[in-house]
Amino acid sequence: MLLYYPMKSKCTPLFTGLLFVFLSLLTTVQGQSRRLSPADILRVATVSDAQISPAGEWIVYSVSSVEGEQTTSTLWLVHVGERLSGGPPTSRQPEQRRNWETLRYPGRPLLPPAWNASNPRWSPDGKSIAFLATREGQRGIWITGPTRAVPRFITAIRETNFFITYAGEPFAWSPDSRMIAYVSASEEETDKDDDPRVIDRIQYKSRTSLSDPLRTHVWITDVDAPQPRQLTSGLLYDHALSFSPRGDEIAFLSNHEADPDANNNSDIFAVNLQGQTRQITATVGCEYEPAWSPDGKWIAYTATKRDVTTIDSVAEDTHVWITSASGDTRRELTASQDRRARNPHWRSDSRAIYFSANDHGQTLVFEVELNNEKVLPVFGAIDQIKSAASEFKGSLDSTAPTVLDQRIQVTSFSISEQLDFGEFVSGQNRIPIRLASIASIISDSTHPGEVWMGRGNTLTRVSNHNDNFRRGASLIEPEEFRFKSVDGSEIQAWLMKPSGWREDRKYPLVLSIHGGPHGMYGYALNPSFQVFAARGYAVLYLNPRGSSGYGQKFADGTINEWGGGDYRDLMAGVDEALRRYSWIDQYRLGVTGGSYGGFLTNWIITQTPRFKAAVSAASVSNLVSFYSTSLYQDLIHAEFGGFPWDNYDLLWQWSPLRYVRQAQTPTMFIHGEQDNDVHITQAEEMYMALRRRGVETVLVRYPREGHGLREPKHRVDSLERTLAWFDRFLK
Template structure:
């Protein structure tokens, strides 16, 4: 025994999330955000910290019951702006880097969504969602006796998980704040959503995202335009089906980098990194030869609010960006001549980062399975690294954390299947223990080499944990991520069961008569599918799941197009939708099934759980149903802290009962 403490559900209150590293213009200083859960308040508090890059010393800059986000240095490096919820709605604050109180510089009724400094340092571009016809200065009349109002819906995208019902008369607009006067001048107008992407270093150009299509029900575009600040004349950068964003000007303003993906494989399409040449008006896909997606596709439950740039330009027109590959998220380098290679090591998760303008070093927030995440200075040329923060150091020292071992096998159809296996934290040689199979959501996401509190909790209970990336997962080839579409419950199910058979064959410490399975979202669908197709598992827990693709089509915020993209069927082909619905196979279920679901989940609405529960109960199956109030699809990651603890207790309690 190590004498270390076992990981507990309540460790959520000890862990700290370190994100948003932003270097000052001369790269001698940085700011970053630390998020921690306040158990007494049952809330997340996020505060701004300052870092001296050379000495590695850091100091907390903001306090109180607030959440700080999106910190940015002024162009001269003398001030820092950030968004804060200290007055409930997100407003913009500016503070002097030399010290002193932060000054609130906006009073926008609906709050500020995002912002970028103008190069002059006297203005800040910002976005806010405004009611059509209203200005940034308008105030909402507060009526204590306001009566409920009906909501007229004329579009299909009328609700969104985490946001609720979408008012059709509100749109995101861009304005320009004059810091001294506090006046905000409107820059955009019209009943369209505008996103502020980038400001040129000369201050004369913006990159703006806007889709002006009249009917957007089946329109999945965010065109990007280069806009002249004075004349508002627009030059189209990209306008095609798919999502594109994260634009950034090169230091000489000649090039604009942006990320995104078209719809060749619908939402399974790999994201790429593109560069637009403003002089020649040509576009280059820098990552065309890379069979892996740009960006971060890792699913975990610890990091709060990372906000990594899509790409960072350095002197010489070099680029740095994230790539999701083989369980890792790595920092990559590219130039305009076609060079492309990793700039950070394997076996870790670079979940946020900044790069010095001279390209000599990166400031990166990095996690691995036994490190919740800290900031590191990465020397680009030598590969050397220096830890700059130690917020979770004592936690790591005190806890018995399990380092998973890599699992890899050849799956059906010639695909390699990759994942991880954890022994129990208190494993004693010669003993046999239960195994939990944990399946991720998405399905186009990825388990990775990142800290995952839930996995450590399960291992601390004395169980092994198997978590893999079946076909459909990101981080592998385009063919692999696309292979699940139209085949839910086919090759993906086979991958999971093949991985299970593989670890049972090679690890005698697993008790093959005591197997459990769980998963959320797509992982919940797969848990439902598994118990309807095999009785090998002695206990199962399905979370925020899909059980019936026919009703999902009409009740999910994404159902009417996601079903077509993923199942390759819509309401003109209910036979196919039903064939892939776990509810169809409810009569076969022999495994005790616990159903966990959030009441405000609009992605996989709770009626999916209700149908499954009542159907199983009517068939006299062993099942229970736990409903989480005031919670959406992201309960396990960003939900109310007390309910996150309850959820983990439900997981361990059910497996304890049946395994």
């Protein structure tokens, strides 16, 4: 609050002029964005899981943010009502629209203060929202409504720490909104002592500890008078639920192999309300994400087809499939697209399926019709959708109805049951289409994710949780370029210039490598890259062979040779960046990466001395010992076609540790002490080898952390240490 005391003015013209100049300069400085520091990465709120109500009137979503040393997840609700336009506005002038910063649909917290909740899901009648929360030590399902209803506890849920790939939906409403089916764990083996711990299974490790004895099963309860009943049982992990529209069965996933730990093979099953289970699919590949069609005839899902599917980063792209409810008929719908598909959602008329897929650095929403298997982008594919008039085009800053004609990233989406009619225009072709209202989380390289809603390619932003962060930060737009690698393969890359870049200066460059190996860099904000740029570094990142988003042949590019073609792609990318950008100092190059990116960092420092500093996080160094210490043994089966005792020479050939005599680069290793994805011994082996050889190195161990750092202070500390390491050797 400002106190104002009226007084007579006695200012001279000179004083008045100086005061005006001072205030103008102060306003200019205050209005300027500042460069990011490592602590600023905690200011980015993670907006996720946008769920639109069946009638398209409401959207509920999750917001994860850091408060002190804790990361909390809250639920927000926004009422979009009937005001959402199906097309761009016709009366608003472009300059007015672009300066419009007030949200058309302001949201509010759904729950009272101090609630920590996630996984909001609408009841089919649109009157209630079920969600997961822990309250007063009780973990379970709660229900509230869009009209500020007091949350009501429905049932307790017990969770296992066992790693379940693509765990899917943890609960599902019945079509009449009277029941909820859910996944909860129970202890099937109660006679085992914990001291000593006797290991008698393959998957005895979870991601950060030893696997508990719990198994997950399908349960059901009434909503009005909760009385939980267990429907499935056994030494199995039942998960990923979808309620039949007839209300008589629940579809779910389970692995019924003789030894599920030895063979990752999830199939689709269904259990009726009396607890009788039937198997719907029985394939050698893995089925994921079952979703029952509204008419009850089909179940959509994503799936692989190969004999071996790892529980980790799989090379094989999942595609969208459908099976008849009986399991007699199965069809693959998106093979022609040749992209990795996830998250299938039925259109309410049961004639089409919406899904997300990776494509050249973007993750977008697509639609496939059942009758002709034609795949069309819903929005965001700027080279396939007819350009809109300039007054309707806008950036992710806009809060007015906007046609997004830029590269974006869609991390999640949901669709309403209500349909409108429109057309897809591509060149001279006009294809009539049915449009559902879609709520999605959209981001790009300089905008954190926010909630957007729309139909077709016209969208409206309905959240602003990161606006203050953007206004206070000077963010760098990366430049995309493509080049031919050593064998002629086209590689997509991005380069971020350092803050305050000047053409007459030389700058150090850091090459960053993604994990996987089948991950994908793209058009999403990377706060750490922005901090690197603020510190004066150029950042190069690219998608070498093995990355998803470029088709199956490209994704298979690392099979049987980790550090082969992908290493050559990375080095060709560095060469291309040096050729294109003469201001990059070729004598001040750094390299970093996490997980598989850490593996490649270790590989690079043993293959070339061109990098003067390296930071390797959660990295693999020895494929032989990795096999027996990681919970992902089948990653070796899938990528190298067998067991270490059968192909030891091949695994050792592609292990960085084998070539450690050649390493000269000062290297920092960062690792979580409880990481069972890539055990910390992998970093220890590489660290000890470099240390014994006299190469400058340090190992930073983070207690309580697994594969990737979670605690806010550790996230900031690791970034600060990484920058300090590069500053020491590159500046």
